[in-house]
Amino acid sequence: MNGIREGWFSEVNALWPGQCMSLEVEEVLLHEKSPFQDVMMLKTKHHGNALILDGVIQVTESDEFSYHEIGSNVPLNAHPNPEKVLIIGGGDGGMAREVCRNPAVKSVTQCEIDELVVNACKKYLPNLAVGFDDPKMNLIIGDGFDFMGKHKGEFDVIITDSSDPFGPAKVLFEKPYYQLMMEALRPGGIIASQGECLWLHLDLIRDMFKFCREIFPVVDYTTVSVPTYPSGQIGFMLCSLNPETNFRKPVRTFTDEEIETLGLKYYNTEMHAASFVLPHFAKKVLEGKAQK
Known part of the structure; x- marks a missing residue:
């Protein structure tokens, strides 16, 4: 059972059997139950504040930037004109921060179902929540399924920043959800959706x-440490309605000066390309040449 024992939080879950990540805790900043989930904010000894x-x-403050920079800039820079973006989930604000930083983006709509998460992150993770x-x-505090069903053909890019595929988030890893995202895209639109661990x-x-x-x-998979x-490790499923899309060769790149100006710490042109390099065992399975 997850919890704090002798000053350590341990993440135990059947999705990663036989292993868990533990964080040394200095203080429990928040622990409440919303209508949707158990929400905990921890002040850790070595990783900053952490949302559980x-x-x-x-997220932890120490390493959240890698996930958010890859999850936003890989799809955005693969689209020739990503003016209108939709984020589903992402209540910590990190994905919104990165999407808003991208100079090609003109408007961002975000649907997060749990207002408690948003408010907790505004208070305890202000460096992420700045995007709000x-x-x-x-x-928009509300259900992303309902929103997309009412807004068909509106968005250039849709990014799903979800939790893992159990409980309410399980449906975000199934075909009907991807069909719904496709219908909410403009012609040539792109999606990026949290794609779990190889x-x-x-x-x-x-x-x-x-x-x-x-x-x-067009379908591809990008990975990030x-x-x-x-x-x-975690990845993102990438899909495009434009048959000419090549996610591995972005249509837009950042100079070193632009990377510094944007405040990026993980993403650059080389890392964009490297994020598609898969270990051989995974490449064979995803290319249909082997069974796990």
């Missing part, structure tokens, strides 16, 4: 690849 949802680490105050941002969930990723290829002409996530 239903006993699972969502950006003039480009329109934050080391732990390769069967799930393979199955997602299969149904995504039934919906979109996040030390406090299970096995230290």
Whole structure:
């Protein structure tokens, strides 16, 4: 059972059997139950403040930037004109921060179902939640399924920043959700959706690849290192309605000066390319040449 014992929080979950990440805790800043989930904010000894949802680490201040910079800039820079962006989830604000930073983006709508998470992050993770105050941002507290069903054909890019595939988030890893995202895109639109861990969930990723290829002409997977996530790796499913899209060769790149101006710490042109390099065992499975 997840909890704090002898000054350590341990993340125990059946999705990563036989292993867990532990964080040394200085203080419990918040622990409340919303209508949707258990919400905990911890002040850790070495990783800054950390958001925990239903006993699972969502972000720590020490390494959140890698996930958010790859999850935003890879899809945005693959689209020739990503003016209008929708974020589903992402209640910590980190994805909104990065999307709003991208100079090609003109407006951002975010649907987050749990207002407690947003308010907690505004208070305890202000470096992430800064995106909520950006003039480009329109934050909606509500259900992303319902919103997309009412806003078809509106967005250039949709980014899903979700928790792991159990409980309410399980449906975000299934074909009907991807179909719904596709219908909310403008012609040539792109999606990026949290795509789990190659080391732990390769069967799930393979199955997602299969149904995504039934919906979109272009499908790919990008990977990023996040030390406090299970096995230290997570990825994003990338899909495009434009058959000419090549996610591996961005249509827009940042100079070194632009990277410094934007405040990026992980993403650059080389890292964009490197994020698509997969270990051989995973490449074979995702290319359909092997079974896990």
